Amino acid sequence: MIGLLSTAIIIVAAIGARRAVARLSGSIIVQTTERVEERLHRFFDPLNGGLQIAGAWGAGGLLDLGRPERIRTLLAPFMHQYGQISSIIVADDRGREVMLLRLGPRWTSREMNPDAWGRRGRFSEWTESHPEPVVTWRGLRHDGPGPGDRTAA
Numbered sequence: 001m002i003g004l005l006s007t008a009i010i011i012v013a014a015i016g017a018r019r020a021v022a023r024l025s026g027s028i029i030v031q032t033t034e035r036v037e038e039r040l041h042r043f044f045d046p047l048n049g050g051l052q053i054a055g056a057w058g059a060g061g062l063l064d065l066g067r068p069e070r071i072r073t074l075l076a077p078f079m080h081q082y083g084q085i086s087s088i089i090v091a092d093d094r095g096r097e098v099m100l101l102r103l104g105p106r107w108t109s110r111e112m113n114p115d116a117w118g119r120r121g122r123f124s125e126w127t128e129s130h131p132e133p134v135v136t137w138r139g140l141r142h143d144g145p146g147p148g149d150r151t152a153a
Helices: 002-059 067-081
Strands: 085-089 098-103 105-113 120-127 135-139
Touching: 002 067, 067 085, 067 098, 067 105
Parallel strands: none
Antiparallel strands: 085 098, 098 105, 105 120, 120 135
């Protein structure tokens, strides 16, 4: 009888412990999810207004791929304001693009124009303390179409 009672007590305690662990685990998961969501909102929410402004610049023709220096002039201060952003790419469906990349104090701009330059890109690199860009041309693989890669529309 004592053995049966002991077994019943152990089973009830084990079931109770399992339920307690499940409740605690669920509570920890909910709390962790809420914290992560809050951190993500703190990270991304400030960007919403800035991205709307940048979108308006694009819609208004201010981010003209034919004028990469203007893109740099507009977007570098934007990137300073929003430290979460380390790179921005402005591109079109012909494979032309201007990418602006910030790594600490170093800036790089990559310009691609497959119709004019094929698989070569124009890179400009500078820093805040040395603002005059150093320009180099590099061959690279680019995901956009190159001359002769397109079919007639």
